[in-house]
Amino acid sequence: LAKTTQPISMDSYEGQEVNITCSHNNIATNDYITWYQQFPSQGPRFIIQGYKTKVTNEVASLFIPADRKSSTLSLPRVSLSDTAVYYCLVGNTGGFKTIFGAGTRLFVKA
Amino acid sequence: EAGVAQSPRYKIIEKRQSVAFWCNPISGHATLYWYQQILGQGPKLLIQFQNNGVVDDSQLPKDRFSAERLKGVDSTLKIQPAKLEDSAVYLCASSVIVSSYEQYFGPGTRLTVT
Numbered sequence: 001l002a003k004t005t006q007p008i009s010m011d012s013y014e015g016q017e018v019n020i021t022c023s024h025n026n027i028a029t030n031d032y033i034t035w036y037q038q039f040p041s042q043g044p045r046f047i048i049q050g051y052k053t054k055v056t057n058e059v060a061s062l063f064i065p066a067d068r069k070s071s072t073l074s075l076p077r078v079s080l081s082d083t084a085v086y087y088c089l090v091g092n093t094g095g096f097k098t099i100f101g102a103g104t105r106l107f108v109k110a
Numbered sequence: 111e112a113g114v115a116q117s118p119r120y121k122i123i124e125k126r127q128s129v130a131f132w133c134n135p136i137s138g139h140a141t142l143y144w145y146q147q148i149l150g151q152g153p154k155l156l157i158q159f160q161n162n163g164v165v166d167d168s169q170l171p172k173d174r175f176s177a178e179r180l181k182g183v184d185s186t187l188k189i190q191p192a193k194l195e196d197s198a199v200y201l202c203a204s205s206v207i208v209s210s211y212e213q214y215f216g217p218g219t220r221l222t223v224t
Contacts, residue, residue, distance in 0.1 A: 032211055034211040034212070041217070041218075042215075042217055042218075043114075043201045043203065043215025043216055043217055043218050044153065044201075044213075044215050045215065046211075046212045046213065046214070049211055049212065085152075087152055089211065091209075091211060092211075097155075097166075097209070098143070098145075098153075098155050098209075098211075098213070099155070100152030100153045100154070101152050102150070102151060102152055103152050
């Protein structure tokens with residue numbers, strides 16, 4: 001199982017772009033990269049998933065370099081409501097072993 | 111579409127007592143998961159069901175924890191007897207397919223064992 005490493009915490013200001021990098025050196029060929037967001041007193045929420053290059057949705061973008069040993073979650077123009085814990089997970093659907101690390105605590109300040 | 115429902119939202123019990131949590135997944139989701147989330151940590155998978163069969167319960171402390179999913183819909187997670195270290199949020203999630211990376215979580219049940 002590919003292990004992931006993320007920064008423990010990050011601070012940002014409203015309106016800035018935030019990039020959270022996840023390292024997954026042992027990623028397997030058929031593994032996907034998935035990110036979840038968790039607000040206080042709520043369960044995690046799936047936000048984005050990708051395999052290679054770039055994926056974008058209404059919430060975030062996910063950048064994956066060619067070697068796939070890392071990935072970057074990009075949140076454009078964050079607001080106070082983006083303050084949350086962000087988790088990076090790696091695995092393949094159908095054989096996905098859901099292992100959450102401690103995640104990255106993002107604090108957005110006014 | 112209704113989300114994953116869990117009850118109760120909060121529970122306080124004394125150690126050695128028993129407790130049960132209930133989960134109703136999103137309609138049509140065949141796979142159901144129970145997680146334990148200790149304060150400051152990420153969720154830890156306890157058990158995964160596909161319909162009413164267990165797919166993975168390797169991290170379930172079977173001497174005190176049990177779970178069932180009768181008829182492949184609702185599920186109940188029980189702890190008997192509870193220990194202080196069981197204080198945590200218990201999260202239920204569901205997905206369309208087994209072992210999916212795209213899971214939908216409920217709000218959780220916060221358990222405090224005193």
